[in-house]
Amino acid sequence: MPRFPLEETSVKKRYYPIPRLFPVTLAAAVLSLGAASAQAGGMQATADIRGCKDAGITGKATLTEQVTPEGIKEVMVEMTVSGLTDGKHAVHIHENGACEPCSAAKGHHDPGPFGQSRPDSAGKDVPAKDINHPYHMGDLINLEVKDGKGHMKHTTNRITLSPGRLSIFDDNGSAFIIHTYEDTYCDHESDLKKGCAGGPRDACGIIQPVKG
Numbered sequence: 743m744p745r746f747p748l749e750e751t752s753v754k755k756r757y758y759p760i761p762r763l764f765p766v767t768l769a770a771a772v773l774s775l776g777a778a779s780a781q782a783g784g785m786q787a788t789a790d791i792r793g794c795k796d797a798g799i800t801g802k803a804t805l806t807e808q809v810t811p812e813g814i815k816e817v818m819v820e821m822t823v824s825g826l827t828d829g830k831h832a833v834h835i836h837e838n839g840a841c842e843p844c845s846a847a848k849g850h851h852d853p854g855p856f857g858q859s860r861p862d863s864a865g866k867d868v869p870a871k872d873i874n875h876p877y878h879m880g881d882l883i884n885l886e887v888k889d890g891k892g893h894m895k896h897t898t899n900r901i902t903l904s905p906g907r908l909s910i911f912d913d914n915g916s917a918f919i920i921h922t923y924e925d926t927y928c929d930h931e932s933d934l935k936k937g938c939a940g941g942p943r944d945a946c947g948i949i950q951p952v953k954g
């Protein structure tokens with residue numbers, strides 16, 4: 743069973759096989775459909791991406807939750823953005839569903855156990871003690887932009903769309919932030935410095951659940 747049967751199709755066009763032919767096939771198809779439903783998790787979400795200051799930056803993101811055979815929830819994030827400068831841009835899910843101004847999205851989605859959410863020290867030369875990158879649950883991968891067009895596709899099991907401790911749909915929601923520079927992922931102590939998680943904010947998009 744492919745993990746992402748909807749991967750190559752529009753999120754609006756769900757494809758379910760229609761049982762036909764022999765009863766055995768029908769029974770198998772119904773069983774298979776049941777399994778697919780159990781795996782799908784069913785939740786989807788979208789975000790409209792807009793530039794923080796530059797109205798020429800626009801884009802769209804889709805999020806699809808799936809459940810692995812072992813019961814692990816995974817979320818596939820696919821994002822297309824135009825108008826950013828060429829090169830790599832850090833993309834994270836930030837803790838507030840607010841984009842006006844982009845700082846309203848606050849720090850990285852990080853339900854803990856560390857309870858720390860600052861992606862960097864927000865302009866200070868000395869990193870804050872609560873720096874917790876790259877362990878934030880909202881950390882994703884860089885969006886690579888060529889000729890003004892950027893595309894990113896990434897699957898993470900650090901977040902869920904459905905309710906739970908890792909859900910991005912907590913009381914105040916969540917938003918994507920696309921940063922000016924690349925995320926070096928701050929993997930080593932020596933990398934934990936100002937701007938290692940992408941620096942200033944270029945674009946933002948409030949994540950909205952898709953109903954039904």
Ligand SMILES: [Cu+2]
Nearest residue numbers: 833834861919
């Ligand atoms: Cu960020």
